[in-house]
Structure formats: structure tokens, C-alpha cells
Amino acid sequence: MRFAGRLNRAKSLPQDDSPSRATRPGPSGRRGRHTDAVQLSMNAEDEVGEPIEARLRRALGVRSIVLVGLMGAGKSTVGRRLASRLGLIFKDADHEIEAAAGLTIPDIFAIYGEPSFRDGEERVISRLLRAGPLVLATGGGAYLREATRVRIAESAVSVWLKADLDVLMRRVRKRGNRPLLQTEDPEGTMRDLMAVRHPVYAAADVMVISREVSHDRVVQDVLEALDAHLNGEGTIHVAAQ
Numbered sequence: 250m251r252f253a254g255r256l257n258r259a260k261s262l263p264q265d266d267s268p269s270r271a272t273r274p275g276p277s278g279r280r281g282r283h284t285d286a287v288q289l290s291m292n293a294e295d296e297v298g299e300p301i302e303a304r305l306r307r308a309l310g311v312r313s314i315v316l317v318g319l320m321g322a323g324k325s326t327v328g329r330r331l332a333s334r335l336g337l338i339f340k341d342a343d344h345e346i347e348a349a350a351g352l353t354i355p356d357i358f359a360i361y362g363e364p365s366f367r368d369g370e371e372r373v374i375s376r377l378l379r380a381g382p383l384v385l386a387t388g389g390g391a392y393l394r395e396a397t398r399v400r401i402a403e404s405a406v407s408v409w410l411k412a413d414l415d416v417l418m419r420r421v422r423k424r425g426n427r428p429l430l431q432t433e434d435p436e437g438t439m440r441d442l443m444a445v446r447h448p449v450y451a452a453a454d455v456m457v458i459s460r461e462v463s464h465d466r467v468v469q470d471v472l473e474a475l476d477a478h479l480n481g482e483g484t485i486h487v488a489a490q
């Protein structure tokens with residue numbers, strides 16, 4: 250059995266203020282038969298050396314992982330790598346909408362308008378979630394729909410990829426394929442979207458900062474935050490002697 254260090258009284262562990270908000274005890278939190286239990290923080294592998302990917306797949310069961318967050322947060326690129334790590338199918342809602350419509354997102358917005366895009370987006374996400382478990386990258390506006398949030402809560406674990414304004418702007422400037430940012434002041438538009446959307450994204454199960462580090466490092470952060478959320482912060486309970 251390998252332990253990472255800290256030895257804490259169970260009752261003194263923080264329950265609500267972890268930066269990942271991944272605080273709810275998960276189904277595999279085991280408690281000894283004595284009431285005077287202590288918790289031992291564990292490494293990325295548990296006592297039988299089970300890799301984090303296998304532990305997560307088991308805890309997820311049939312649930313999918315759904316990535317939400319603003320344009321440029323990394324949902325599409327991090328999501329693909331996350332799925333590969335977990336051996337899950339990856340789907341990008343925007344790509345599926347484009348395939349279903351036979352049009353690009355900018356063309357759908359230009360020809361049919363945003364409300365039609367949103368209706369199509371809701372339908373496509375509903376269909377994809379029924380085909381889980383998978384990793385699903387949503388478009389940045391999808392989680393604003395209540396019906397979509399309810400479906401995600403029923404069949405998936407949601408992850409908010411959160412990034413600073415300047416990080417988002419550096420990333421979205423690479424491609425001009427986001428119709429909502431075709432304004433005179435894209436940064437002001439993004440700031441307005443942050444104000445409206447962040448309180449909604451905050452309903453996600455887990456939040457991970459999409460920092461200026463490699464995609465693979467963000468993937469690792471997501472895996473660890475999910476593990477903490479689903480498996481009780483990577484802790485076990487053992488009976489005190």
C-alpha cells in the first residue's frame with residue numbers, strides 16, 4: 250500500500266472549499282468498522298496499484314464526461330486527449346452539428362440564425378448522451394440551455410474548463426471560426442459572455458483551470474479532479490488502532 254503523505258482526522262478534512270470543487274465523498278470511500286477513523290491521502294495509484302484511468306472508468310460506470318466552458322477553454326482539444334487516456338469514444342458537439350447540417354458553424358449562424366443553431370445543438374447533445382459513455386466536448390453556449398443541463402446531470406459528470414480572459418483571447422485569435430466573436434470588440438464580447446456564463450458553468454460537478462500549460466497537463470488535472478470527485482478525494486478510511 251502506497252500513501253502520499255498527509256494523515257488527517259476525517260472530520261478536519263475540508264468539504265466545500267477545494268479549488269476543484271470536487272469534494273463530495275465518492276462511492277468507493279471505504280470506512281473501517283471503528284468510529285475513530287482516520288483518512289490517509291493516497292497517490293494516483295491505490296493499494297493494488299490500480300491506474301487512475303481504470304479507477305475512473307469503474308467509478309463512471311455508464312456515465313459520460315461532458316466538458317463545458319467558454320470558447321477557447323480547450324474543450325475540443327483537451328476532450329479528445331482525455332477520451333484517449335480513458336479509452337472512451339470522443340465526440341465534439343460542434344462537429345456533429347456540422348455533419349448533421351452539412352454546413353459549417355459560421356454558415357449555420359449566417360443562414361439559419363443562432364436560435365436554430367441552439368435548437369439543433371440541444372437535439373444533437375441529447376442524441377450523443379444517449380450513446381454514452383463517451384467524452385463530449387460541447388460548444389460554449391450549450392450548457393446555457395436548461396434542458397441540456399438537466400440531461401447532462403442525469404447521464405454524465407460535467408467538467409467546467411475555466412480560463413482567464415487573456416488566455417481565452419490568445420487562443421481564440423488563432424481561428425476566426427466563432428461567429429459570436431465577429432464583433433468590433435471581441436475581448437469586450439468575451440468579457441460580457443464571462444459575466445453571463447460563469448455563474449451557469451459553476452453548476453458543473455467539477456471545475457478545472459485551463460492554464461497555460463500543455464494540453465496533456467490539463468488532461469492530467471481533469472483526471473485528478475474527476476478522481477477526487479468520484480472517488481472521495483483519493484482517500485481511504487482505515488480504523489485507528
Ligand SMILES: Nc1ncnc2c1ncn2[C@@H]1O[C@H](COP(=O)(O)OP(=O)(O)O)[C@@H](O)[C@H]1O
Binds near residue numbers: 319322325420461
Ligand atoms: N492547454 C493548452 N495549451 C495550449 N493550447 C491550448 C490549450 N488548450 C487549448 N489550446 C488551444 O486553444 C485553441 C482553442 O482550443 P479548443 O480546444 O478548440 O477550445 P474550445 O473547444 O473550448 O473552444 C486551440 O488552438 C487549442 O490547441
Ligand SMILES: O=C(O)C1=C[C@@H](OP(=O)(O)O)[C@@H](O)[C@H](O)C1
Binds near residue numbers: 318324343387391
Ligand atoms: O460559445 C458559444 O456560444 C459557441 C461556441 C463554439 O464552440 P467552442 O466553445 O468549442 O468554441 C460554437 O458552438 C459556436 O461558435 C457558439
Ligand SMILES: [Mg+2]
Binds near residue numbers: 325326
Ligand atoms: Mg470546441
